[in-house]
Amino acid sequence: MEQRILLCDTTLRDGEQAPGVAFGLPEKEMIARALSDAGIDELEVGVPAMGDGEIKTISQLVTLQLPVRLITWNRAVLSDLQASYKTGVEGVAISIPTSDQQIKNKLRKDRAWVLDQMGQCVLNAKKEVGYVVLGLEDASRADFTFLAEILAEAQKLGVDRVRFADTVGILEPLKIFFTLQELVKISRVPLEFHAHNDLGMATANSLAAVQAGFKAVSVTVGGLGERAGNASLEEVAVALKYTLQEKVQLDLKRLNSIGLTVSLASNRKIPRAKPIIGEDVFTHTSSIHIDGIQKDFANYQTYPPESVGRGHSTSIGKYSGRKTILRLLKAKGIDLDQETIDELLIKILQQTHKLKRPLEEDDIMGIVVSAC
Template sequence: MAERILLCDTTLRDGEQAPGVALGLREKEMIARALADAGIDELEVGVPAMGDSEIKAISQLASLHLPVRLITWNRAVLADLQASYRTGVAGVAVSIPTSDQQIRNKLRKDRAWVLEQMGQCIRNARKEVDYVVLGLEDASRAEFIFLAEILAEAEKLGVDRVRFADTVGILEPLKLFFTLQDLVRMTKVPLEFHAHNDLGMATANSLAAVQAGFKALSVTVGGLGERAGNAALEEVAVALRYALYEEVQINLKCLNSLGLLVSLVTGRQIPRSKPVIGADVFTHTSSIHIDGVKKDFANYQTYPPESIGRQHATSLGKYSGRKSIVRLLQTKGIEFDQATIDNLLNKILQRAQEIKRTLREDDIMEIVVSSC
């Protein structure tokens, strides 16, 4: 049996870094429980170095003993790790900048310092927790030769996983595939890809990483995160299953409710066309499409909505035709002559143009009643 791809959710860490998002303890617990119940493989639950309130919140999540590994995010600083140990989580992620841009212009250090600090922190962490992830910040802009040196050292240090972060979302799938494929070949340590969506390619890049041999992916519910966000859990999970035919542990039927929960607690609306969880993504308006899905859903749908707990729907708008109206009326036991149908169609199209959206069933029935 092929090894399953791990989905490592960071909604409670990178997701909370989204502008305007601040989660309370109760909200964090709700999200953590929902993700654990859905079958997520790992939860990155915060940054203990932020202070006592963050340590308390993470400790509370750890005390729930959810059936999922909890890890924290830390700089390669011993004080950060000491704060993490106080929370009782099973694992830590130690993050180090790897690009010369960040090493020189953020840390004001050099590569030798990075390697030394990395080794010191990982050796310390391995004494205190069960699971250690090495995070390579800004790896997509790092020199390949330095990444290779880091991977060799990480393997010697015995880390459990290495995270390659496209921190500024600059990669594209083809370049990513060939670069990451070479990294996979040079280490026995499982690799994780952490995508940002600055150029709209987080999901595509995540799939390319899997095709290159990566074993884990960072995700957030709804793609929540810094700037343009991260790879969306729901998009990645469904794409793994239906585009790459990979097995995932998470229950796909929980994706919609997860999206609604995070939308509710963050106050961020889900765009109607948002892949997988958007209100309109299984709604067909064109008469050609409606006729096609009535004959066979596969004509205009890449995967069954029932697989994620959704259903097909239709609506009427500018591109809807007579057949669409007749079908709706037939479901209501209503029959009109052709002239009346044509009149209804004109009114429906005019109304759709006025309100700048497709019409729901109740909108259409209002027009039908007013025309009788």
């Protein structure tokens, strides 16, 4: 079987931790089905310890029998795991703080306590579910020797995957590459990278982790998540294929529709310039760019927009220039003298400034009619 990088989506867990976001069951079903149909490798679907309502919702997702592994997120607390077992999920993620900052100042414990609690919870989970992910919270600020000790223990306990979390989004790609490749050398357990986007580097950091040898990446649709969010599914998936030339199972043509689905469910608009799924990311306005793609799309694209269910478009703006206007007029069968075209360009520029947006074809034709 050909090796590929696993895309582990946590939109229904970490994504739902974004301020003001709360998915109802129909919305969770819709998102889970969309991701599953697109070929996502794993779905982290919630936190059963939140209560009976969450347990019921996750249980209903399990009954859908989607062709994808469903896991839940848990603290290293037996009561959390017992709540997860009630849902019938195939796997559980068990999260343990690994930095001294969090061990001492959040838990008020020590490293020995963390290892002991980890051991108890993993052994308990191995009896109840088929897949166990060990999440290393705040691993980016943890001591390397302690991480190595945890990895060795995780292997003995039979953990299926270890998740390295840059919980506060403090890392940068070079540090990730050189640090994480050392973890890869000592780990016999597959490693996953979980990025936060506090400094705008979640996608770059996720790619650096893959280059260092990590086999899985944690993502959310649109980068939805706490604070500045997580690594974006669409950015990571496309970059894996077209930048790193890695094999991904996900159907990239579905990314746009998935993004719209989550946007509606979360009541959060997709920014116009959002990579991959933003309204403007395949739209060309400057005359130089429009002329370039008319000659060869490769002049101004790194991957075909059709590969992600999109297409090229053009708009008229401040930098569109004479050639772009003439091309539009010719397509409409309109022939104007030089003086009229000069007047038209001035009016287009004025209207662009007034509306503060690109002009649509109807806007242009309205200006043409008024100028003739």
